[in-house]
Each structure stands twice: as C-alpha cells, then as structure tokens.
Amino acid sequence: MNTKKSKIICVTGGKGGTGKTLCAVNLAVMFKNEGNKVLLIDGDVENPNTYLLLNGSLEKKKDVPFFKPKIIESKCSKCGLCAQNCAPHALLHITDSFPIPILALCSGCQLCYKICPEEAIEADSKVIGWTYSTKVNGISLLIGELKPTEARSAAIVETLLGDFDEIIKDDPDRFDVVILDTSPGAHCDVEALINKADLVIPVTEPTRFGKLDLIRIIELIELLNKDHRVIVNRSSLLGFRDEFIKELKEKNIMILGDIPLDDDIVHSYCIGVPLMDGNSKTDKNGKGYKAFKRIFENLIEWMETKEQGERS
Ligand code: SF4
Ligand code: SF4
Incomplete structure (x- = not known):
C-alpha cells in the first residue's frame, strides 16, 4: 500500500515490558516491505532501543540543550523577585543573600531571566540528552535519549518532534508512514507523541497489571480524542487469552490483534533482526509471523476505513 500523505501511528502502552517496541519495529518493517517510505521515531527516551532491534547503531548525535539560570552576583540586588515568581521553587532566596x-x-521557563530588574540572570544551558538520526535497512530512524541523572524527558521528546516537523516542512510527502514509539506510562511526553498521531495502538499483555495500565492509557488516548485499537502481546500466557480478550470486548475496547508467545520472536530479539524482516529466515507458518501478518492486514483495513471516513 502506498499512502498519499504520511500517516502517523503511535505505538504505546501504559506498562513497561509489554512489547510495544517489538510491535513498533515490526510494523515499521512491514510497511517498508510494502514499498512505503518509513520513519520510526523512538520517543522512549529513557530506554531507546529500536535501533538495537533493527541491528543499527546510534549516529549523528546532537546535544539537547536546556535553559539554566546563571546568577551574576555583581549585578544582583538580592531583591528576591525571581524566587518569589518561580512556580516550581527552583530558586532559593534568603533575605540579603543571592538566590x-x-x-x-x-x-x-526562563521567567526569572525575563523579569529580573537588574538583568542579573544570564541564560546559560546544560545538556540534558541527545538526539540521533540514522537509516537502518531502509527505515529512517529518529531517536531521543535522556542523559542519566536528568529528569526532563518531555524536553527530549519536544526536540524530536521539532526535528520531525523541520524534516517534513519543505517535503510533507517525504514519508508515507511515521511510527512513533513512546515510553511506558501516561505522562506528558507520552501525551505529546499520542497527540501527534492519527492512530494509536496501545500494546498490553493478559495480566491484571496489563489491564489496569491499559485502561489508564486508554483514558489518556480518549481525552486526546484519538482513534485506538489494542494489540495483546504474549496472549497465550498461562491460558488467559480468551478471557482477557472477552473482557476487553465487554469494555468496548477495539482489538487490532494478538501475538502469542513464540520462540521465533525471542530469537529475533536476540539476534537483532526483526521477525518480519525479509532476512530473518523466520518460519512463515510460525505463530508469531502469522500473528504480525494478521495485525498488519487489520491495520491497513483500519487505515483505509478511516481514510474513507475522512473523505466522505
Ligand atoms: S530578581 Fe535579579 S536582582 Fe533580584 S534577586 Fe533575583 S537575580 Fe537578584
Ligand atoms: S523561573 Fe523558571 S527558569 Fe527560572 S529558576 Fe524558576 S523554573 Fe527555572
């Protein structure tokens, strides 16, 4: 299938370790196999590993700078205005002392820098992480990485999305499909990526934790008014598949497909060649291969239905 305008698909999950990166990478590979120009954006910035699953490497490293206030004591009158107006209380001011x-x-936010009456705050910066861009086996990759000890993951995701906007600014048709891989959870950087997407695919597993986290991420997706369908990974785990899928259906949660436990998937993980890659020597009759195929067919059908709905 060749789409006319790039479609943005966000693969997410309320819980860590459900296999969302596995799904994001294999969806990217399947779109590429069909002749599409694919961009995969790895927004799981605390643990970016799409490139490992594709057997690629991190290239074209760029620093992500972040504002930090620098107090120029020779100019500071010790008035305390900056500290009084700093919402997160990031400036400690004691009477007659420098903040x-x-x-x-x-x-x-730079508020202190803007309001200081003495211009005693300089705009300094620190590096809070990095972005990388590379191309592996025909798939373009944009990757964000948060520096250890830093907490501002949303700033890395913002930079990634800014880089993406920049890439497509003069060439909106550069990619047919863009896959966004988020971090686990339902926090602000996940929200930013979901918000960018046309379709959202939460990945879960048939456990109580999986279900609770799935419901949480679906609440966020629905708040953002996004169309979503669920992948149930490791669906054959301890025989809970049918019961789990029945429960999701009872809650009117749409299911894109399920992936049973399969040694071929584990093997593909270990060797860093995606299951659906033409070079993976995967058994085409294997459970994992057939499950991904079915999911891809369902996804194409979903995209086409949505496109028709948008046209009419
Ligand atoms: S607002 Fe400016 S002058 Fe006042 S305490 Fe802060 S840095 Fe110093
Ligand atoms: S006002 Fe904003 S930029 Fe300045 S210290 Fe507080 S949070 Fe940081």
Missing part, C-alpha cells in the same frame, strides 16, 4: 538555583526543580 541559589536548584536545577533539579527548574522547568526552564
């Missing part, structure tokens, strides 16, 4: 920045709390 002390507590960088771990600083949101980078």
